[in-house]
Amino acid sequence: MELDVAGLEKALRERVRGEVRFDAGSRAAYSTDGSNYRQVPIGVVVPRDVDAGAEAIAVCARFGAPVLSRGGGTSLAGQCANTAVVIDWTKYCNRLVSLDAQRRTCVVEPGIVLDELNTQLSAHGLKFGPKPSTHSHCALGGMIGNNSCGASAQAYGKTVDNVRRLEIVTYDGTRCWVGPTSDEEYQEVVAAGGRRAELYQGLRDIIDRHADDVRLGYPDIPRRVSGYNLDSLLPEKGFDVARALVGSEGTLVTVVRAELHLVPVPAHEAMVVLGYSDICAAADDVPRLLEHGAPELLEAIDGRMAQLMRQEHSHLASLDEFPEGGSWLLVQFSGDSQESADAQVRELLDALGKSEDDSDVSMSDDPRREQRMLRAREAGLGVTARPPDGRETWEGWEDSSVPPDRLGDYLRDLRALFCEFGYDAASLYGHFGQGCVHTRIPFELKRADGVAAFRSFLFRAADLVVSYGGSLSGEHGDGQARGELLTRMFGERLVSAFNEMKRLFDPDDRMNPGKVVAPYRADENLRLGPLWRPRGEQTAFAYPDDDHSFTRAVMRCVGVGNCRSHEGGVMCPSYRATGEEEHSTRGRSRLLFEMLGGHADPAVTDGWRSTEVKDALDLCLACKGCKSDCPVGVDMATYKAEFLSHHYAGRPRPAAHYSMGWLPLWARLSRLAPRLTNAALGAPGVARLGKLLAGMAGEREAPVLAGESFVQWWIARGTPEPDPADPRTVVLWPDTFSTYFHPAIAKAAVRVLEDAGFRVAVPIQAVCCGLTWISTGQLTTAKKVLRRTLDVLRPWIEAGTPVVGLEPSCTAVFRSDAVELMPHDQDVQRLAAQFRTFAELLLDDTPEGWQPPRLARSAVVQKHCHQHAVTKYDADRELLRRAGLDADVLDEGCCGLAGNFGFERGHHALSMTIGEQGVLPAVRxxxxxxxxxxxxxxxxxxxxxxxxxxxxxxxxxxxxxxxDGPPPAGHPERAINRPAPAAGDARLFTAGVIAAAGAAAVVGCALLGRCRRER
Known part of the structure; x- marks a missing residue:
């Protein structure tokens, strides 16, 4: 029977407290997870509470609609993508419900993120033990559904080992708590009758008939995640229904609450990194290491992964901590005292016949240093996803597991299999203390022969791991990637038992169908596949790191989900404020991917004109945080500018694109008659009208324009222009903001540069980096602006004169955007190499002996997002240190204003929410x-x-x-020496300027009936 989608949507809206979304944009955002698979959902429900989530399942059951519960959506085997109603628990159902610190237990809702939970538990000295590498954004519901592990499973086991009870909802509406069940409790359940009794009796019957098969057929290894946990139903395991359901990937029940076992936070830790000739030799040594201690974790990184980090200039600080070697094992111990933790490391080294002074040994008891080391290991998936050699790597066989004492031989055979299929570029790393191997393999998933080879490899690899007594999955689950292979591991009888369990809980196969049981083939529903035919598009940006292809650029997103983190770094401010998948970097990448088409069932159908994509990108702040924080370097700010360029080609743009997008021009025009203009615009209501016409948020005050611009001051100063060839000459870039709004900054820079021995030159002709045109997607105009700027700067470019920028966003344009926008212009390339930040110039190019003036003060520092993402902040930190500033450089994310974003109408509330999540409270x-x-x-x-x-x-x-000497304590205001406007109300004047700009745009479009076409 065909599903009544319209009726289903209507019923969900009427009965479910929450957000119900059946629009194309939402469906596109949830069309895939972190896997190779893609299935466009029927719709998305974001319940306000767990009861609303249960009600959503009831509505779906009435209509016979499939259901998929989803947490962070980072699954690598396809279990979080399905043609179903997706229930996203993370936005609202994310509470720590209760905590019993004495019993070391807590109850949580499924949407709570692991790091958020552990932050709340930290005051009690407790944490949830398992810690996947996605700990900053994975949800506990997803961890339970997937039986997640992570590096800490060496000490604390898998998620299944840390679950006490679950509150579950079945597709038919049964809702109850389940857990370990004594014979007496079992009899009580059966006596009570009803559906719960039917489930318990059915489970008892399944395990009674298959107990011997389970005992013989389940590999006795630390990392068996494949298949259902029938072993938890054995009498000797306490007939634990909760643990039997952990790892069932939403195919049997939905978890609405969970009672978890907690562990103490280790008081002290120590780590040793051991170097080996290659990864197989490292694996060979794992059993010996395990004989001489009980490490908290035992992780591995191979030389290929380290090579990729160096090529990508990623995690270099982590690699600097490593000893000599071609591969490494990271071994961490914990203790009640630092001496105890250190002693365990030294005992291990003694047993190995090594010393901490050996070249292949690096020991640490510094927590920050250990975190740097571990970050290299956690970066594995992102670092290996898009290697610089251009070979895309994919999941599919990324987490097999074998007994640790057979690991070395397994890796040799696996490598031989790689070579046979031409996959020898794959990196090998993982949780070697438990025999779990991670890798990403360069499968060819766009051609029929490549997909056939992919499928053949999976079956050969499955047979290989089973021959070693291992598991298809040691961490990431089965989903679609390995569901079809389960008979190779468990045999027909046990897989038949899995089917019986599925029919018991979900007889109509409506809970995440096609995963684990009765699965799709491993080569179905591929995100790419031989039939994928995306549109080829001419683009403005060159995308030099993506084979000059916008499609490949969009495909950078592999679904890791770091953009869904809640603290640290910059990415992704709009997600942190909204909790919306669509407003994460990953969600936007998904919409752009769907926009490219190429599938028989596209979620987005109108290409560059798509309103769904426009709406998703509207809340992108273009902060470029993803360019640095995304492990695969997604640059959503560039993609947004590209999209806007095409979306508005040949038609009118929003008023803000003409007012704030053309801000440099309006700022220059303000110099013509500021006093007369201010007087003319002094009537009441002009500011409000100006903001309305300019598309500016009414809540925002217009920024103050200075009465005298920096360039006007510079001309009046009469400083002779220095020779461009003089090695002491430096060009101070007169950006729009420092020139027209805060000229005191540029004047201060002149003082410091001259004190440092530089001869300062300032272009007095109109120059601009084109930033505001780029950020609003007016790329043809941006190129014209840049070409004029290059003409003005040519003498200095030819002389190799350093150009120093004061505004980070403008500096970032020349270091990044301009190069991609005009890739064949050699002057752009030269200028990018010559452009310095203020701190870089003072550190690297000052005459010998100059030292920055000493301030001996404390400072709170907010990095600009483009400093974080493009120009970096290392030079600034060092300059602050040399100046005697005790600087607290905030790691609080984006400020929320982000150029024109926070000034645009409709963005003010979100802008302030982002600011209140970090920088504003820190400054207060x-x-x-x-x-x-x-x-x-x-x-x-x-x-x-x-x-x-x-x-x-x-x-x-x-x-x-x-x-001049530091200002007196308690009077930081003396630091600000920005003169008031020369006449009139400068804010009113700014409003008048942007009003004129907005009005000109509106009138021009009305008269012409068209907008100049971008070409």
């Missing part, structure tokens, strides 16, 4: 005598608008203050 809490530093115009403006009572200063201003 800073002592009065602490300086507040922020090099970015957006950051300074947000701090001022955010009710902090503080005004932030630029690094150049702080150093210039040091030339």
């Amino acid at each position: 809490n800073a002592p009065d005598e602490t300086l507040v530093l922020a090099d970015g115009f957006s950051c300074r403006t947000q701090i001022e608008h955010g009710g902090t009572g503080r005004r932030a200063m630029h690094l150049a201003e702080a150093l210039a203050l040091g030339l």
Whole structure:
């Protein structure tokens, strides 16, 4: 019977407290997980509470609609993609319901993120033991569904070993708590009758008939995740129904609450990294290491993974901590004291006949250093996904597991199999202390012969791992990738028992159908596949790291989901504020991928004109946090600019694109007659009208334009222009923000640069990086602006003169965007190499002996997102240190203003929410005598608008203050020396300028009936 989708949607909206979404954008965002598979869902439900989630299942059951419960959506075997109603628990159902610290238990809802849970537990000295590498964004419901493990499983076991009870909902509406069941409790359940009794009796019958098969057929290894946990139903395991359901991947029940076992947070830890000639030799040594201690973790990294990190300039600080070797084992011990933890490491080294002074040994009892080491291991999936050699790597056989004492031989045979299929570029790493091997393999999934080879390899690899007494999956589960292979591991009788369990709980196969039991073939529902035919598109950006292909750029996203983290780094501010998959970097990548088409069932059908994609990108702040924080380097800011360029080609744009997008032009025009304009615009209501016409948020104050611009001041100063060939010459870039809004910054920079021995040149002709045109997707205009700028700068470019930028976003354009926008222009390439940040110039190019002025103060520093993502902040940290500033460089994410984003109508609330998640409270809490530093115009403006009572200063201003001696404690305001506008209300003047811009755009479009076509 055909599903009544319209009726289902209507009923869900009427009966479910939550958000019900059947639109194309939402369906596209949930069309895949972290796997090779793609299935467009029927719709998405985001329940407000667990009862609403249970009600959603009841509605689906009435209509016969399949259901898929989803947490963080990072699954690598396809278990979180299905043609079903997806229930996303993470936005609202994410509470720590209760905690019993004495019993070391807690009850949680399924959407709570592991790191969030452990943060709440930390005050009690407790944590949930298993810790996958996705710990910053994986949800406990997903961990339970997948039986997740992670490195810490060496000490604490898998998720199944840490679950006490589960509250479950079946497709037919049965809701109850389940757990270990004594004979007396079993009899009580049976006596009570009903569906719960039927389930318990059915489970007892299955295990009674298959007990011997289970005992013989389940490999006795630490990392068996494949198949259902029938072994938990054995009498000697306490007939534990909860643990039997862990790892069932949403195919049997939905978990709405879970009672978990907790462990103490280790008081002290110590780590040793051991170097080996290759990964097989490292694996050979694992049994010997396990004989001489009980490590908290025992992880492995091979030389191929280290090579990729170096090529990608990723995690280099981590690699610097490693000893000599071609592969490494990381072994960590914990103890009640540091001496106890250290002693365990030394005892291990003694047993191995090694010393901590050996070249192939690196020992640490510094937690921060150990975290750096472990970050290299956690980066495995991202680092290996898009290697620089261009060979795409994929999941499919990424987490097989064998007995640890047979690991070395298994790896040799697996490598031989790789070579036979031409997959020899694969890296090998993982949880070697438990025999679990991670890898990503360069399968060819776009051609029929490649897909056939992929399928053949999976069956050969399955036979290989079974021959070693291992498991198809040691961590990531079966899903679609390995469901078809289960008979090779368990045999027909046990797989038949899995089918019986499925029929008992879900007789109509409506719970995540086609996964684990009665599975799709491993080569069905591929995200790519031989029939995939995406549209080829001409693009404005070159995408040099993606074979000059926008399609390949979009395909960078492999679903790792780091963009769904809640703290640290910059990515992804809109997700952190909304909790919406569609507003994560991953969700937007999914929509862009669907926009490219190529499938028989596209979720997005109108290409570049798609309103769904536009709406998803509308809340992208273009902060570029993903460019650095995404492990595969997704650059959503560039993709957004590309999309906007095509989306608005040949038709009118939003008013903000003409007002704020053309801000450099309006700022220059403000110099013509500021006093007269201010007087003319002094009537009440003009500011409100100006914001309305300009597409600007009414809640925002227009930024203050200075009465005298920096360039006007520079011309009046009369400084002779230095010779471009003079090695002391440096060009100070007069960006729009430092020139027209905060000229005191540029003046301060001149003072510091001249004190450092430089001869400063300033272009007095109109120049611009084109940032505002780029961010609004007006790329043809941006190129014209850049070409004019290159003409002005040509003498300095030809002389190799350093150009120093003060505004991070403008500097980032020349270092990144301009190069990709004009890849064949040699002047752009040269300028990118010559463009320095203020800190880089003062550290690397100053005459010998110069030292920055000493400030001897504390400072709170907000990095601009583009500093974090593109220009980096290492030079700034060092300059702050040399200047005697005790700097607390915040790791609080984006400020929320992000150029024009926070000024645009409709964005103000989200902008302030983002600010309140990090930087604004941090600034409010800073002592009065602490300086507040922020090099970015957006950051300074947000701090001022955010009710902090503080005004932030630029690094150049702080150093210039040091030339006069530090300001007295308690008076940081002296640091700000920005003169008021020459006449009138400068904010009103700015509003008038943008009103004129908005009005010009509206009138022009009305008169012409068209908009100039972007070409």
